[in-house]
Amino acid sequence: MTRKARSKLHQDVCSVRLPGYCEICQVKYSDQKTHVQSESHLQFVSNDRNFVSLDLLIQRRSSMDAFLQLNGASELT
Ligand SMILES: [Zn+2]
Incomplete structure (x- = not known):
């Protein structure tokens, strides 16, 4: 695999939306990255x-x- 191909693969993996459940906020989210940057989540953790x-x-x-x-x-x- 070339360096360019590895870089593209890394970008693709990192841009995947990860659905899940936040035990802090007790809500399901469709995108982990967006959820951890949401106002309600940041308010709790701060x-x-x-x-x-x-x-x-x-x-x-x-x-x-x-x-x-x-x-x-x-x-x-
Ligand atoms: Zn949360």
Whole structure:
């Protein structure tokens, strides 16, 4: 494969629309790239308060049990 052909293939792969589901916004999207640039998604991810639990987990280097307790989940055992 020539360099030009590889470059074209890379462009084609990168331009493919990837449908899926955003667990943050809890919505289905038809194009991942467009969704992650949407106002509602950016608003959520730019709000530090939405990541308090995750930040605490990282700071404490907690176990999975501590994470589940922090988020109100009961133990799985
Ligand atoms: Zn989203």
